[in-house]
Amino acid sequence: MSTETPAQRASVLVVDPDDATSSLISLAAEALGASPSAVRTLADASAQLDARAFSLVVAELELPDGDGASLIDLARQRGLQPSFVMLSSAPTLRASLALMRAGAVDCWVKPLESAWVAERLKAVLAHSAAEQDRARLQLALLQASACQDILRAALDRRPLAEIAERSASWAMKLLACEGATFTYRTAEAEIEYLAALGGAATMKGRKLAVSDSSTGEALARRTPVVFDPTQAPPASRARAERDGVRSGLIVPLIVRDLPSGTIGVTSSRPQWFSQDHVNLLQALASFIGEALELIVPPRS
Secondary structure (H helix, E strand, O other): OOOOHHHHEEEEEEEEOHHHHHHHHHHHHOOOOEEEEEOOOOHHHHHHHHHHOOOOEEEEEEOEEEEOOOHHHHHHHHHOOOEEEEEOOOOOOOHHHHHHOEEEEEEEEOOOOOHHHHHHHHHHHHHHHHHHHHHHHHHHHHHHHHHHHHHHHHHHHHHHHHHHHHHHHHHHHHHHOOOOEEEEEEOOEEEEEEEEEOOOHHHOOOEEOOOHHHHHHEEEEEOEEEEEEEEEOHHHHHHHHOOOOOOEEEEEEEEEEEEEEEEEEOOOOOOOOOOOHHHHHHHHHHHHHHHHOOOOOOOO
């Protein structure tokens, strides 16, 4: 059994232009066995959030280039779930409560004392680890429910269109996004949208050429495609603008070792899909592909 503490599994991002405060928090994190990184600005913090996963972000409210609290929304928009502690020299009770409602787990008032920081940091990291464990368990239970539902439909020989609807619905729930699609090849160079939910609903029933699309790219490469609609081919870009899609993820469905369709999700938030999202949808797509072998005849 591992004796590793929550802090020893943690990475902490400290965002503060004050060297003394930044050093105090970083040293406290190191003493607990965590891995700290320190930056001084909002821009540098944003770049760090893109570069690696953090368990905790400790950020000053008043940064040289903006509001430190905006990092909470920025992280959530990118599908990141670190805990947040905000720093301030003179926060009001109303401001502190607003920060907690926005997603901060604590608000620390400067000047800080090293022993107090060590105690609070240990508690926050333990809380963060517990929340992450709970989220992982909930996700595992949701994945199990999705697989059970899809497999039951396949064993009952339900129509492909019904399995497509169920699969798209589960993809939306698992990835917490606003739209989902399920496509299947109707010919070598054509796909049909058997299911399209939420923000992608207008695509249902459409048949499109495989070429010159992100769906076609996923099928041709047999790998996931994370797409930015602003960089998509003109037709795809126009559809995305019409439907309010700002980012998307498409994963091929491999049935009997053949790329036979796709499962996709969309979001109104730019750059929403992370590698964790990719891994999650790939796992679902792999299971769907195996389930489809029970009901779809071999392609000639």
